[in-house]
Amino acid sequence: MITMTSLQYDVYNNRRNSVTRGVPDDTKDLQWVSNTATLIYGEQEAILVDTYTTKSANQELIDWTYEHHVTLKYIYLTHAHADHFFGAGMIKNAFPGATIIATQATADGIPAVMTPANLAGTWEKLFPGKLPTPIVGADQVVKDHFTLEDHPITVISDGFTDTHDTTSLWVPDLQLIVAGDATYNGIHAYMQETTLAACQNWIKANEHLKTFKPQHVVAGHKIPENADDPAILDSTIAYITTFNKLAQEATSALELYRQMLALYPTYANPGSLWSSAHAVIR
Secondary structure, three states, X not given: OEEEXXXXXXXXXEEEEOOOOOOOHHHHHHOEEEEEEEEEEOOOEEEEEOOOOOHHHHHHHHHHHHOOOXXXXXXXXXXXXXXXXXXXXXXXXXXXXXXXXXOHHHHHHHHHHOOHHHHHHHHHHHOOOOOOOOOXXXXXXXXXXXXXXXXXXXXXXXXXXXXXXXXXXXXXXXXXXXXXXXEEEOEOOOOOOOOOOHHHHHHHHHHHHHOXXXXXXXXXXXXXXXXXXXXXXXXXXXXXXXXXXXXXXXOOHXXXXXXXXXHOOOOEOHHHHHHHHHHHOO
């Protein structure tokens, strides 16, 4: 927990099974992923950045938020990936005064993910009987900033990183970036939706985040024990750059997968790498 001025932030991690199954067994001990949810709070009010996939994980998040003894004003969704917004409705039910907020692009992207066909055909199969209810979208759209107890929070539009229209938050009082999925921390980046060309924007997004000169950067996915070190911006840039280079030279998805594993042997969630390699080399 970090304390600066009257604002503070705290991070809660949820470790869960990867959504990518059928990965080679030689990485079995690393076949998991951790999502982060970040609470930014003042003397009375708070904003929760992102939520979780399952009912039990979101209940833990609710209990953890209660422990901070603040009024939840906003639930901010960084992008339209299910593992970041599925719990918003459940959390709002626990904190009925909270407003679910997102950019217009994120709000527009959520309905396609939460269709009955997608919920039943994809997410219920991955997490049978474990999804939170209700699954909802944003209540209100924000553009480029909002405030928490008169403290400014800036919305950073990252563009296409691991999916379309991702965002990060900049909290000047804390010199804090809550990066969403623009940045990863000790976990293989999810690159299945992107392309080698789009990865150039992902690199630029992290370069842009560096210009804020943050003291703390919370990744959307991180090894729980890892520090929120701004060095992860450079690590993410290096990871994407390396993946791009090897992808252009590899003759098969398996070769690319093996080469990246050799360079990043301790990174969690090789399922992301497995799906990413197969997305760029078919």
